[in-house]
Amino acid sequence: MADLTDSFSPPTTHSRTLPVREDCWSEEATSTLVDAWGRRYLDLNRGNLRQKDWQDVADTVNALHGHTKKTHRTDVQCKNRIDTIKKKYKIEKARVSSSNGMLTSSWPFFERLDALIGSNFSAKKSTQPPPVALPLPYCKNLTPTAAVSATAVALPQKRSAAATMDDGYFRRNYSAVAAAAAAAEGEGEGEEDEEVxxxxxxxxxxxxxxxxxxxxxxxxxxxxxxxxxxxxxxxRQMVDLEKQRMQFAKDLEVQRMQMFMDTQVQMERIKRGKRSASNGTYS
Structure with a gap:
């Protein structure tokens, strides 16, 4: 079987060629992608990869094959490529399983995908419903009376359990009900005591x-x-402090006034002394 790639060859029926898709994958790049994705998939216990995981996968692919602008892969391109490979594997798995071991897949990535996600795509079980009931054997030589008797013998098989129920069953049930009622009364008394x-x-x-x-x-x-x-x-302490402050201010003001008066008296004495001295000189 030819290798699965997203690239395609231009048609030969037209002289004008179509442009090649930029997201075409080579077999080597696909192999690297499967290995990188498989390691992440197993590290996450076969869980879904997150955006950071897909970016790491894309970085691994670009480190080996993304040397040009056309071969550089994004995380979205890697995820889409893995989805395409999963669809291809599902088709191959169904073809191989339906052949009952007669066919094998020549797809180079089948074995690796089967080891990674083979359990998710197991062979479908048979959907044929089981028979509801076995048919009664047909006897050609039976007379109508014998047929009726045979039917009467065969049909009541399921009713025999109900038909054979005796009075002991009801007695046991009655005893169980009585015991349950007595237990309920005891529980009721116990509940009343508990409420009290x-x-x-x-x-x-x-x-x-x-x-x-x-x-x-x-x-x-x-x-x-x-x-x-x-x-x-x-x-009280604030009042005492305020009184002390006012007394201190009052004492300070008295001292200032006393000093001012003393200064004025001394100046007046000096002036009088000068005047008396000048008067003595003139006389």
Whole structure:
């Protein structure tokens, strides 16, 4: 079988040739792609590759075969190529399986794809439904009476189980029902006891909850008293500091005025001394 490639040869019926697709794959590039994808596929436990994985596969292919612009592959091109190879493998697998071992595939990538994804494309099982029932043997020489008797013997085979049920079956069922009813009554009493115990426990929990709330309220009240005392002490200290500041400012102002008055008295004395000295000179 010819190798599967995406390239095609130009038709010979026209003198004008068609352009070759830029995404054509050679057998060597396809082999490298299958190897790179297969390693990633097995590393992911046969799971789907992510975009980063496809980019790594494309980088591996381009490292060996992407030396030109036409042979450079993207991650999308690699994914599309793998999808095409999977479709080709599915066709080859179906052809080989339908031949019952008489045919083998000459496709060079069949063995590698079969080792990677062969379990996903197993041979289809037979869809022929099983027979519903076996036909009754036909006896040509049976008289109508014998045929009726034979039918009467053959048909009630499935009804024999219901026909042979005795009163013991119903007695056992009645005993089971009675036992179940007694157990239900016992369970009902047990459930009532459990409900009473639950209610008692709820009451006790409620009382404990109220006690806890009262204790919490007392703690909060004590905390409020302490906070109030602390704030009152802070306010008293602020008032004392303000009084001290005002007294200090008052004392400073008195001292300043005293110094000013002393300075004025001394200056006045100096002036008087100068005037008396000048008057003595003139006299």
């Amino acid at each position: 115990e639950e209610r008692v426990s709820e009451v006790e929990e409620g009382e404990r909850g109220r006690e806890g709330m009262m204790k919490l309220a007392k703690v909060i009240e004590r905390f409020g008293d302490v906070y109030q005392r602390v704030e009152a002490e802070k306010l």
